[in-house]
Amino acid sequence: xxxxxxxxxxxxxxxxxxxxxxxxxxxxxxxxxxxxxxxxxxxxxxxxxxxxxxxxxxxxxxxxxxxxxxxxxxxxxxxxxxxxxxxxxxxxxxxxxxxxxxxxxxxxxxxxxxxxxxxxxxxxxxxxxxxxxxxxxxxxxxxxxxxxxxxxxxxxxxxxxxxxxxxxxxxxxxxxxxxxxxxxxxxxxxxxxxxxxxxxxxxxxxxxxxxxxxxxxxxxxxxxxxxxxxxxxxxxxxxxxxxxxxxxxxxxxxxxxxxxxxxxxxxxxxxxxxxxxxxxxxxxxxxxxxxxxxxxxxxxxxxxxxxxxxxxxxxxxxxxxxxxxxxxxxxx
Ligand code: ADP
Ligand code: TRP
Numbered sequence: 001x002x003x004x005x006x007x008x009x010x011x012x013x014x015x016x017x018x019x020x021x022x023x024x025x026x027x028x029x030x031x032x033x034x035x036x037x038x039x040x041x042x043x044x045x046x047x048x049x050x051x052x053x054x055x056x057x058x059x060x061x062x063x064x065x066x067x068x069x070x071x072x073x074x075x076x077x078x079x080x081x082x083x084x085x086x087x088x089x090x091x092x093x094x095x096x097x098x099x100x101x102x103x104x105x106x107x108x109x110x111x112x113x114x115x116x117x118x119x120x121x122x123x124x125x126x127x128x129x130x131x132x133x134x135x136x137x138x139x140x141x142x143x144x145x146x147x148x149x150x151x152x153x154x155x156x157x158x159x160x161x162x163x164x165x166x167x168x169x170x171x172x173x174x175x176x177x178x179x180x181x182x183x184x185x186x187x188x189x190x191x192x193x194x195x196x197x198x199x200x201x202x203x204x205x206x207x208x209x210x211x212x213x214x215x216x217x218x219x220x221x222x223x224x225x226x227x228x229x230x231x232x233x234x235x236x237x238x239x240x241x242x243x244x245x246x247x248x249x250x251x252x253x254x255x256x257x258x259x260x261x262x263x264x265x266x267x268x269x270x271x272x273x274x275x276x277x278x279x280x281x282x283x284x285x286x287x288x289x290x291x292x293x294x295x296x297x298x299x300x301x302x303x304x305x306x307x308x309x310x311x312x313x314x315x316x317x318x319x320x321x322x323x324x325x326x327x328x329x330x331x332x
Contacts, residue, residue, distance in 0.1 A: 027153050030186075049133040079313050080309040082309075083143065089146055099168055196209055
C-alpha cells in the first residue's frame with residue numbers, strides 16, 4: 001500500500017524563491033518516489049484568514065495552482081486540488097472543532113505570536129484575530145486526516161500544526177475507535193532557510209522576496225540587491241556562507257557548481273557572481289515562466305485541472321466522511 005503524502009500552500013502572496021526551494025522543489029521530488037501517493041492542494045480557505053480582497057484572492061489562488069503545474073507537477077500522478085472544492089473537509093473541520101480544546105488553540109504559535117505582539121503594543125490581546133485564524137490548526141488537521149495522510153512535508157513553522165492534528169486524531173480515536181492515521185511531519189533538514197534581500201528570512205511578510213517568476217530585467221535587478229559583504233573582488237570567498245552560492249547550487253548543473261566553488265575560493269567579484277547566478281536562474285525559469293503565464297491567462301484550464309483533482313479527492317473524502325459520521329452517531 002502506498003503512503004499518502006500531503007501538503008498545501010495557502011494563497012497569501014506571490015510565490016518566491018524561498019517557497020520554491022523550501023517547499024515546492026522538495027515536494028515535487030517526493031512525488032517521484034514510488035512508495036508515495038501524493039496529494040497537493042491550494043489551501044485557499046486558509047488564505048482567506050488573511051486576504052480579503054476578491055480580485056487579489058482569485059489571482060493568488062490561481063497563481064499557486066499555476067506555479068505547481070508550471071514547475072512540472074503532473075496532475076495524472078498527483079491528486080491536485082483546491083481545498084474549497086472538497087466540502088467534506090469543512091464538515092470534518094466542524095467535527096474536529098468539537099474535539100479540539102480551546103486551550104490547544106490558545107497555545108498555537110501563530111495565534112500566540114499575534115497576542116504577544118498586541119501585548120507589546122498595548123492593544124487588545126485579540127486585536128486583528130479572526131476566528132478563521134484562531135481555528136486555523138483545526139482546518140489543517142481536517143486537511144491532513146481526511147486523506148489518511150502518513151507524511152506531511154512542511155517547513156519548521158508548521159510542525160506544531162501537524163502535532164495538533166495528531167492530538168485531534170488521538171482524541172477522536174480514543175473515543176470512537178481507530179479511525180484516523182497519525183501523521184508524521186517531514187521537514188526538509190538540508191534546505192536551510194533562504195534569506196531575503198535584507199538578510200532576514202525571505203518571506204512575503206517582510207517584503208524582501210524575489211518572486212520566482214519575475215521577468216528577466218527585474219530578476220537581474222533583484223539579484224543585484226542581494227546583500228553581500230565588502231570583500232574586494234580578488235579576495236577568496238566562502239561558498240558555504242554565501243546566499244548567492246546557495247541559490248546558484250539550486251539552479252546550476254553539478255559541474256557548474258564545482259566550477260563556481262573554485263571561483264569563489266580563488267576570488268570572484270560579487271558583481272560577477274550575481275551575473276552568473278542570473279544566467280543559471282533565468283535559464284531554469286524561462287520555460288516554467290512561460291508555462292505559468294500561459295496558465296494564468298487561461299483560468300478555465302486551471303479550473304478544469306483542479307476540478308478533476310477535486311473529484312479524485314472526493315472519491316476518498318465522501319465515503320470516509322460517511323464512515324466518520326456513522327461512528328459519531330449520525331445514522332445507523
Ligand atoms: P512566507 O514566509 O513567505 O509567508 P509561507 O509561510 O506561506 O511563506 O511558506 C510556504 C512554504 O514555503 C512553507 O513550507 C515554508 O516553510 C516555505 N518557506 C517560506 N519561506 C522560506 C524560506 N525563506 N526558506 C525556505 N523555505 C521557505
Ligand atoms: N499551514 C500551511 C502553511 O502555512 C498550509 C497548509 C494548510 C498545509 N493545510 C495544510 C500544509 C495541510 C500541510 C498540510 O504553509
